[in-house]
Amino acid sequence: MKTLQDSIDHLKGVGPKRVEQLATLKIKTIEDLLTYFPSRYDDFAVTDLTQAKDRQKVTVRGTVMSDPMLARFGYRRNRLSFRLMTGQNQVVMVAFFNQPYLKKQVHLNDEVTVLGKWDAGRREIVANKLRTKDPSKQAEFGAIYPVNKHVRQDTLRALIRQAFDQYQDVIATLIPQSLIQRYRLMDRKTMIKEMHFPTNDTQAKLARRTAAYEEFFLFQLRLQAIRRANRQRAGNQILYHNDELKAFIKKLPFELTKAQKRVVNEICRDLRLPYQMNRLLQGDVGSGKTVVAAIAIYATISAGFQAALMAPTEILADQHAEKLSKLFSGTHVHVGLLKGSLTAKQHHQLAKAIQDGQVNLIIGTHALIQKDIHYANLGLVITDEQHRFGVGQRQALREKGNHPDVLAMTATPIPRTLAITAYGEMDVSVIDQLPGGRKPIQTKWIKGNREGAALRFLKQQLAVGAQAYVVSPLVSESEALDVKNATDLYERFKHELPDYHVGLLHGRMDGDEKQSAMDDFHSGKTQVLVATTVVEVGIDNPNATVMIIYNADRFGLSQLHQLRGRVGRGDRQSYCLLLADPKTPEGKARLETMVSTNDGFKVAEKDLELRGSGNVLGEQQSGVPDFKVGDPVGDLKMLQIARQDATDLLNQPHWDQVDANLPLVLYLKRHQLETHFD
Ligand code: ADP
């Protein structure tokens, strides 16, 4: 039996070579092919004449209803005209001026396509272009596909046509009938047909709306199904002692903010439940997520479980380890730092201590989920995300060992828009308040990259005891060049600031070098730390009050906001100086945004607006998959509706036993267990 899951080599003319070529477009099955939709349509997409305005450019396909007549008038002027019956059974006149040779190409009862201007009064198309071949087989017609150098438009179009002809009868509609009716959508077969071979504008638009809804609905259905499965999956009951936890919180050097207290409660309630926690912890830079994580860790360990903290970079893992070791000194928390620079022997010893349970807080990078690391009883995994783990990776984590609770911390606020796609399968806690006593950071844009102005300001601040970060220009993707830049800048600052100690920090330094550079900055031995963007994440020195960023226009908004968040962590006034000479309107808009607000959520919204979802949403960056048709930002309303519809469907008892839902059930079976979302 034919199914849409058939490999594309079922098609005529598709051998191993073609299979390979099509794989470069991620087309493997008939379904992949049929849902490989055009990115746009050329002029030949047919106009709905009933909707056309006078003098509008139109494209009309139809049958020639009268023999073409050539009339000559004036000096060398002529008019070729015939009647045409359109696809919607309307009869109109077509007139070509001064193209007498076309007469030979038009015959009674031919199918033709004409392009021209609509004269509504005379119900006539004043045409200038004629296509006479069967439009569906014609290269210039209709849909334009995003292709690459391996696959040509014509090839793809012909294959799609072939696949549609052979498989149209097995295209089952996935969206439940009630929803199709509610939103007046197309069935799937019509949608696919109209996406590729549109009859007219109106149909093409409806097909697009249907395709976008289907895409969102299916995606949300997968997310919600994961969420459900996780909720129902037995997890550990982490029964910590309330009094002990309260005592720990009391000993912290500050009182928790209201928002911190609220999210601590949300997390702790999840820990106690016999289900697996899947929670996202959101909060602006400096809102105090780390201490919330520490409380969750303390609770977990005091209940006899292990906890793991996974950071995106080794530098950040180091920093977490240092900070948490201090915080937990004198308690029963024993920290192990798992990093690449360990010798084989050290690694082995640590792995053993983890397996024995001697070490109960394990901090590291991805190494934490390596195969040779076995946990005695892992109860909680915290990921410090930086937008770097996708839905699939988180799911892999959840399925590890004895189904630990998972808390994902994001360093950058995510607009709601994105959160429901990137983290749609999780519960969300938000810290929406900064610790009291903080003065808003003053941000200044130093136009024209005037280093002198920045240096003068820096000297004034150093004179009154400030510490400063200086972030060197980001030149390219090449780390080597960035390192060279940082080193040059470091030499220059040393020369300019003979009375102060200047430190250097970049990604190519070895672990000990980095550590001592950071230690010196924390202890105040160095007053100025010149660094590449390695300081972007997590570095926490409350005495640092000046942040100077070179070529700030080269950085993305969220990165700038992260960098700025390294200062303003104590009670003294902090400053952020952006040296920039932006060459593009977007660059300028980013700087203006930074100057105008300190609010991470506002920055994130603006970022989205400036870059457009396509760029913000690369799966690698944000964990949001690439949608083929829908735009999760532009079509947010639809996305939210689809999410609700998916939830409602799953809430119906025995929805999966209803015959009409079988195609959906099969779809979920095929996709639900994939850890890779793409
Ligand atoms: P985030 O990880 O959210 O960027 P951190 O957890 O690093 O923020 O906290 C930023 C700084 O604020 C740290 O120096 C931390 O010790 C301090 N801090 C956290 N919570 C509070 C609080 N409730 N009151 C005062 N200072 C706090």
Ligand code: MG
């Ligand atoms: Mg932090």
